[in-house]
Amino acid sequence: MEYLFRSPIDVDIHLENEEERSFVDIEFEQGRKDKAPVYGSDESVKGAVMIRLKDGRKLDHNGIKIEFVGCIENTYDKGNIHEFTRSVQELASPGEMRQAQMFDFEFKHVEKPYESYFGKNVKLRYFCRVTVTRKMTDVIREKDLWVYRYENEPETNSLIKMDVGIDDCLHIEFEYTKNKYHLRDVIVGKIYFILVRIKVQRMEVNIIRRETIGTPPNQYSNSETVTRFQVMDGNPNRGETIPLRMFLNGYSLTPTFRDVNKKFNVRYYLSLILVDEDQRRYFKQSEITLWRRKDEQGIIA
């Protein structure tokens, strides 16, 4: 993505039915914002490229092409871009342009095997890139797309139930009714207090996203608390049960990504935290799997 300071031409990529699609707001590092239209995973990518000449000058070029690219980039290590899919279409052979021209393009049933993801340290993008090759510097323009992948209801969905604690101090049994949740699901569960010898001030359940890039030994992780739910205020007695009901809709969650193209992982955890009056924290993390469900009305979750 290069914007030549004094580019002699204006290149615009327009995707078919762009206005009718839903779109996702995306932001790049330099603050550049865009709206990426949403595509299905095996839809064709069709559209037109409009090239306009500035100042009435004519353009000599060594060929114009358009590529459809799917790639994984490391945000902090710019050189590290891995393209996992690429298709090319020639738009014009070397020659001269004296007036504005429009070129149609179509990438039929192009494979988009993974869901788009813009994370803290890694991005998975799909985009169309037009390259106008010239003697001095090429003119390049990119247009991002967004891809969602849907799944069906998982076949098995077991309960998460555990007995944890510190000997003689604190003993709890917690339960979450499922271990796989779709993005607009509800987390239902309960916490049962078997032994409480500490002075509990409050209890909360946090959703944590952990992004891991690379493979061992060069693995790099970063965690982010997506949201906190306070579930209890004050000190419980033994034998008391606190019910949990937490709605996932509305938070910036993505499906769980496991080893995408062997390059990165995005996993989610529920972290149950108790805080005592001296601000000591007692916590237990459990991994959950998030998946994207297509609503019956066709609303994209």
Next chain:
Amino acid sequence: MDKLRRPEIRQQTTQQMYGVPENILEIDVVNPQNHGLGRGMFTTYEIQCRTNMPYFRLRYSSVRRRYSEFEKFRDMLEHEIGRVSIPPLPGKVFTNRFREDVIEERRQGLETFLRAVAGHPLIQTHSRILSSFLQNQEFHPTI
């Protein structure tokens, strides 16, 4: 809709509901008193402890300790419990040891120290000297 139903909740007994919680622990460091004369003079502080936790021998206790005993206690604790970082004691004082405001500052520091240490669940369950320091009339440091 069945999936959203609240999971089974165990009935709590009345005793469990209204009984006194087992986490009462109140520690106060009060009544500084000077003992002895001249160069041998020293100050002791009273440690009052009110608790219903099972680790402590007595429900109520009142003992007197001097600063050097707190220091020895802290050293023994550090030896005993590796994993926990033990909070610091109020600093050593060389001049005006018996001035009122100096003693008061020290009293507050010792109180904060004891409350943090005695309230720590890992120290409660893994230390043998905590309850003897807090509740035995005589403190016999082994270091």
